[in-house]
Amino acid sequence: MHPALQGLMMIFVGVSGCVGYFYFSNIVLDKFIFPAKGEHAGRNINRANLVRPWLFLFPALIALGLYLAYPVIETFRLSLTDRSQGGAFVGADNYAALFNDPKFWEALRNNLLWLLVVPAMSTAFGLLAAQLTDRIKWGNIAKSLIFMPMAISFVGAAVIWKLVYDARPIDTNQIGILNAVYLALGGDEPQQWLSKPFWNNFFLMAVLIWIQTGFAMVILSAAIRGVPEETIEAAIIDGANPFQIFFKIKVPQIIGTIVVVWTTITITVLKVFDIVFAMTNGQWETQVLANYMYDKLFRAGDWGVGSAAAMIIMLLVMPILVWNVRNARKEM
Amino acid sequence: MDNIAGRKPAVVWATQISAAVLVILWLLPTVGLLISSFRSADQIAGSGWWQSIFPQEQNIMIRAKSAADQTQEGALYVIEGNLFEQEGLDQGEISAWGTSSRAIAAYTSGQTADLGNKGRLSVQANGDYRFENNSEFSGKRGQRVFLTSVSPPNFTLDNYKNVLFSDGGDGMAKAFFNTLTVTIPATIIPILIAAFAAYALAWMDFKGRALLIAFVVGLLVVPLQLALIPLLKFHNSIGIGKGYLGVWMAHTGFGLPLAIYLLRNYMVGLPKDIIENARVDGATEFQIFIKIILPLSFPALASFAIFQFLWTWNDLLVGLVFLIDSTGDTTIMTRQITELLGSRGGNWEILATAAFVSISVPLAVFFFMQKYLVRGLLAGSVK
Numbered sequence: 001m002h003p004a005l006q007g008l009m010m011i012f013v014g015v016s017g018c019v020g021y022f023y024f025s026n027i028v029l030d031k032f033i034f035p036a037k038g039e040h041a042g043r044n045i046n047r048a049n050l051v052r053p054w055l056f057l058f059p060a061l062i063a064l065g066l067y068l069a070y071p072v073i074e075t076f077r078l079s080l081t082d083r084s085q086g087g088a089f090v091g092a093d094n095y096a097a098l099f100n101d102p103k104f105w106e107a108l109r110n111n112l113l114w115l116l117v118v119p120a121m122s123t124a125f126g127l128l129a130a131q132l133t134d135r136i137k138w139g140n141i142a143k144s145l146i147f148m149p150m151a152i153s154f155v156g157a158a159v160i161w162k163l164v165y166d167a168r169p170i171d172t173n174q175i176g177i178l179n180a181v182y183l184a185l186g187g188d189e190p191q192q193w194l195s196k197p198f199w200n201n202f203f204l205m206a207v208l209i210w211i212q213t214g215f216a217m218v219i220l221s222a223a224i225r226g227v228p229e230e231t232i233e234a235a236i237i238d239g240a241n242p243f244q245i246f247f248k249i250k251v252p253q254i255i256g257t258i259v260v261v262w263t264t265i266t267i268t269v270l271k272v273f274d275i276v277f278a279m280t281n282g283q284w285e286t287q288v289l290a291n292y293m294y295d296k297l298f299r300a301g302d303w304g305v306g307s308a309a310a311m312i313i314m315l316l317v318m319p320i321l322v323w324n325v326r327n328a329r330k331e332m
Numbered sequence: 333m334d335n336i337a338g339r340k341p342a343v344v345w346a347t348q349i350s351a352a353v354l355v356i357l358w359l360l361p362t363v364g365l366l367i368s369s370f371r372s373a374d375q376i377a378g379s380g381w382w383q384s385i386f387p388q389e390q391n392i393m394i395r396a397k398s399a400a401d402q403t404q405e406g407a408l409y410v411i412e413g414n415l416f417e418q419e420g421l422d423q424g425e426i427s428a429w430g431t432s433s434r435a436i437a438a439y440t441s442g443q444t445a446d447l448g449n450k451g452r453l454s455v456q457a458n459g460d461y462r463f464e465n466n467s468e469f470s471g472k473r474g475q476r477v478f479l480t481s482v483s484p485p486n487f488t489l490d491n492y493k494n495v496l497f498s499d500g501g502d503g504m505a506k507a508f509f510n511t512l513t514v515t516i517p518a519t520i521i522p523i524l525i526a527a528f529a530a531y532a533l534a535w536m537d538f539k540g541r542a543l544l545i546a547f548v549v550g551l552l553v554v555p556l557q558l559a560l561i562p563l564l565k566f567h568n569s570i571g572i573g574k575g576y577l578g579v580w581m582a583h584t585g586f587g588l589p590l591a592i593y594l595l596r597n598y599m600v601g602l603p604k605d606i607i608e609n610a611r612v613d614g615a616t617e618f619q620i621f622i623k624i625i626l627p628l629s630f631p632a633l634a635s636f637a638i639f640q641f642l643w644t645w646n647d648l649l650v651g652l653v654f655l656i657d658s659t660g661d662t663t664i665m666t667r668q669i670t671e672l673l674g675s676r677g678g679n680w681e682i683l684a685t686a687a688f689v690s691i692s693v694p695l696a697v698f699f700f701m702q703k704y705l706v707r708g709l710l711a712g713s714v715k
Contacts, residue, residue: 007513010580014521022528026618052617053538060529060588061544066566067559067585068551074562125354132351142351144702146358151698152691153646155666159673159687160365163381163680173379175680177364180380210358218706242343271555274648278670290557298653303561310558321553328549329542 018059025055072314079307094304104309106285107292110201111316114272114288117202119265121209123258126216130224131246133217143221147214154211154274161207162279165193197285204286207275212268216261223257224250263320270316289313369684370487376680387482391436394418394477396453396461399469408464409451415477416459424483429455436478450475491685504686507668511645511690513576514655514664518583518644519637525584526591527633531621533592534599535607545596551589559586560653567654575662579655586650587640594639597711598632599625635708638701642694665690 029051034044082090098104129146133139149157166176167190174180179190193203227250235249251258273290280286282295289309296306367381375384394415402411416424428437431445431453439445441457451465453475463475495504532538533545559582567578602625610620626633644650648666655662663671669686672679698705 006576007517010517010577011520014517014580015524018521018524018528022621023618026616030616049536050538053532053536053541056528056532056536056617056621057544059525060592063525063581063585063588064548064551067563067582068554068556068589069547071559071562072554074565075558078561129351129354132347132354136348136351139351142355144699145355147702147706148362148695148698149358150705151642151694152362153648153666153694155646155648155669156687156691159669159683160361162673163365163368163684164361166680175376175380177360177380177382180382210361213358215709218709222710267553267555271557273557274666277648278673290555293557294649297561307561310555310560313555314558317553317555321550324553325546325550329546 021059022056026052029055075307075310075314078303079311081304083301083303090304094308097305098308098312101305103282103287103292107282107287107289107309108312110285110287111270111289113201114205114208114269115266115316118205118208118212118269119262121205122212122216122265123220123262125209125213126261127220127251127258129213129217130221131250134221134224143217146217149211150214152211154207154272155278157207157211158275158278161203161210162194165203167192194280194286195284200280200284200286204275204279207279208269208272212265216265219261220254220257223254227253263323267317267320270313289316365684365687367487368680369491369688370489371681372488372490373679373681375486376684384487385485387484390424390481390483392479392481393433394479395474396463396477398474399471402469405464407466409466409468411463411469411474413461414459415455415461415479424459424479424481426455426457426459426479426481428480430478431476433476433478437480447475453477455479491681492689495682495685495689503663503668504665504689507663507665508689510662511664511666514579514583514651515641515644517580518587519640521580522584522587522591522640523633523637526588526595526636527626527629528621529588530592530595530599531625533596534602535625536617548589548592548596552593554589556586556650560649564653574655574657576655579651582650582654583640583644583647587643590639591636594636594708594711595629595632598629602628631704631707632711634701634704635711638697638705639708641697645694 029048034048034051035041038044079094080089080091082088082093129143133142133146136142152160164176164178166174167179168174168176170189174183174190176190178193179187182191183189194200231249231253232245235245240249271290272288273294276282276286276288276291277294282288282291289312293306293309293313296302296309300306364381367384368376371381371384396415397411397413397418399411401413402409404410415426426441428440430436430438431447432438439455441455444452444454446452449465449467451463451469453461453463455461455477459481461477463469496508497505533541533548563582563585564574567573567581572578572581606624606628607620610624615623646666648664648670651664651667655664656667665686669683669690672683672686
C-alpha cells in the first residue's frame with residue numbers, strides 16, 4: 001500500500017478508533033454494567049462514576065506506560081546485561097566499561113560545558129531581547145524574528161550555521177560570514193572553526209543558543225509585562241536609572257520565571273543530539289552524551305554500554321524531574 | 333507610557349539600535365542560506381552571499397570570435413559579436429577593458445583600440461564589440477579582451493527545480509512526502525487520546541488523580557533516548573519492525589505527556605458553572621466532553637497541534653531509529669539533509685536548497701499560527 005494512503009488510513013482508524021472506544025465504553029458502562037435504573041440505580045451511578053475516569057485515561061496511560069515509563073526500567077535492565085553474551089546479567093560491567101572509555105569522559109565534559117553555557121546565554125539573550133523589545137513600536141516584529149529559529153529544525157540550523165562557519169583558502173573569496181568578518185578585522189588566515197578542539201564546542205553551542213533565545217524571550221517578555229507598573233514608577237521617582245530599574249526592580253520580580261526558563265533549556269541541552277550529529281558527529285572532541293549513546297547503540301551495536309550512557313543522561317535529568325514534580329504537587 | 337519621567341531620548345535611541353542589532357544578528361544566518369539557495373554553484377563559490385545583493389565588479393577575460401567568423405565589408409574585414417552573449421554570461425556593464433594582461437583597463441567602453449597591423453577593436457558598455465582590419469584576419473584563436481564589468485545581482489530558481497523535480501534530485505521530493513506522511517497522523521492521534529485523559533485529570537474526581545498528574549509531569553522530562561532500544565525491541569517483537577506504524581506510535585507516545593499537561597492546564601481554567609450546569613441538566617460525561625470541553629479548548633488544542641507538528645516535522649532521531657530501514661525508501665527530509673552534509677558538504681547550492689525546502693513548511697506554520705504557539709509556550713512552562 002502507498003504510504004500516503006496508509007497514512008490516511010491510520011488517521012481514519014486512529015481517530016475513529018479513539019472516538020469509538022470512548023463512546024462505546026461509556027455506553028457499555030452506563031447501560032449494561034451499571035445501569036442507572038432498577039433497585040440499585042443510585043449505587044450504580046456512583047459506581048459508574050468511579051470507573052469512568054479510568055475509561056477516559058486508559059489509552060493515554062497505556063501509551064505513556066509503554067512508551068515512556070517501561071523503557072526507563074528496561075533500559076536500566078539492559079544496562080546490566082551484555083548483548084553479545086545473549087543478554088546475560090553482567091552487573092556493573094557496562095558502567096565500568098563506560099567509565100574506562102576516554103570518549104565518555106569527553107562527552108560528559110562537553111555536556112557539562114553545554115549545561116553551563118547554553119541555558120545561561122539563552123536566558124541572558126532572551127532577557128535582553130525581551131527588555132529591548134518591550135516598549136518599542138516594532139517590538140512585535142522584532143520578537144517574531146528572534147523567535148523564528150524555534151521553528152527551524154536542528155538539522156536545518158546545522159546547515160545554516162555550517163555556511164556561517166565555512167572556510168576557504170586564504171587567497172580566495174570567503175563565503176562563510178564569520179571568516180569574512182574575522183579577516184576584515186585583521187585576522188591573518190581563515191579558521192576552520194569546527195575543527196579547533198575545545199573552542200569548537202562553543203561554535204556548536206551558538207547554534208542552540210540561537211534557537212533557544214526566542215523561547216526564553218517569549219516567556220520572559222510575558223513575565224516582564226506582568227511586573228506591576230507601580231513598582232517601576234516608584235523606582236523612577238526615586239531616581240533609579242534604566243539599569244537599576246532592570247536589575248533591581250524587574251529581574252527580582254521575574255526570578256521564578258527565569259528559573260523555569262533555565263531548567264526547560266537545561267533539559268533540551270541534555271538531549272541535544274541532532275546538532276552534533278549533523279555538524280561534527282562528535283569528531284574533533286565535540287562528542288556529547290546523546291550522540292555518544294547513539295554511536296554505541298546503533299553503530300557499535302553495544303546495547304549494554306549504550307543503555308548505561310542513557311542511564312547517565314537520565315541521572316542528570318533526575319534532579320529537574322523531582323523538582324518539577326514537587327512544584328506541580330505544591331500547586332494542587 | 334513613552335513620555336514618563338526617566339525615558340530620555342538617548343535611552344530610547346540606544347534601545348532601538350540595540351534591538352535592531354540583535355534582530356539582524358539573529359536573522360543573518362538564515363538570510364545567508366536563503367540567498368544562497370537562489371544562487372548558482374559558481375556564484376556561491378565565487379563570493380559571499382552578502383555581496384550578491386549588490387552589483388558585483390569582476391575582471392574576466394573573454395576571447396573575441398576567431399578568424400573563421402570574419403565577414404567582409406567592402407575593403408574591411410570585420411569580426412562582430414557580443415562578449416557576454418557568446419560566453420553565455422549574464423548581461424553586465426563594462427566600465428573598462430584592455431587587450432593585454434598587463435593593462436587590463438587601458439580603455440573605457442566605447443573607445444577604439446588601435447592594435448597596429450592586428451586591427452582596430454572597439455568595445456561598447458553592453459559587450460558589443462567590433463574588430464576590423466584592412467587585411468584578412470588569421471590565426472585559430474580570437475583576440476583576448478580583458479573586461480572590468482559590473483554585473484547586476486542575479487538569482488535563479490534552478491536549484492529548487494533540481495532538488496525537487498529532477499531525477500537525480502537527491503530524493504528530496506520523496507523525502508518531503510514521507511515527512512508529511514509521518515507528521516500528520518503523528519499530530520492528530522495524540523491530541524484525541526490526550527484530550528480525553530486531560531478532561532479526566534481536570535474535571536473528574538477520583539482517587540490517585542494528584543499522583544497521576546505528578547506522573548505526567550515527571551514523564552515530561554524523561555529523555556526519549558532511553559526509549560530507543562526497548563521500543564525497537566518491542567516493535568520487532570510485535571512484528572511491525574521499522575516503518576510508518578512504528579514511527580506514528582512512537583511520536584504519539586512521546587508527545588502525550590506535553591499534550592496531557594497543556595490540555596489539562598487549560599481545561600482546569602474553564603468556567604466551572606458551565607460544566608456543573610450541564611451535569612445537572614443530565615448530560616453524560618461523554619456529551620460534556622464532546623459538546624462543551626472540546627470546542628472551548630480549541631486554543632489549547634491548536635497550540636499542542638503546532639508543537640507536535642513542528643516537533644515531528646523537525647525530528648531526526650525518532651525517524652532514524654523507528655522508521656528508516658536499509659532500503660532507504662522511507663527516508664525523511666532531516667535524514668536526507670544530514671546525508672547531503674556528509675556526501676556533498678561542499679555543494680552549497682544543493683544543501684541550502686534542500687534545507688530550505690525542509691524549513692519552509694515549519695516557517696509558514698510559525699508565521700501564520702504564532703499566536704497559538706506563544707500561548708502554548710506560556711501555558712506549558714510558566715506556572
